[in-house]
Amino acid sequence: MWFDSANFHGPSLRLAMETVDPGKVMMGSDYPYFQDDKYTRAVGYVRDSGLSETLVEAVLSTNAMRFYAS
Known part of the structure; x- marks a missing residue:
């Protein structure tokens, strides 16, 4: 499953990166x-x-490039 970063809240983004695979x-x-x-x-x-x-x-580049390459 892939996730997006659209929430404008740094602590929430950091928590997401700790909770799910940061590569997703x-x-x-x-x-x-x-x-x-x-x-x-x-x-x-x-x-x-x-x-x-x-x-x-x-988040800004590498993960999307991997997603679209797969």
């Missing part, structure tokens, strides 16, 4: 509901969540 969490935008400032906020909060740089990269 990817950036979520909830498009078309998140547009403009909300869309960039959906990315920015992942960067500011307190996750390691490796996990931030996984």
Whole structure:
């Protein structure tokens, strides 16, 4: 099962990454509901969540690339 990160709450994202396989969490935008400032906020909060740089990269890029390659 895959999960998205669209919640804007760093502690919730960190808990999700501790609870499920962090390789199964990817950036979520909830498009078309998140547009403009909300869309960039959906990315920015992942960067500011307190996750390691490796996990931030996984959520924002690496995990989606693996998902679409499979």
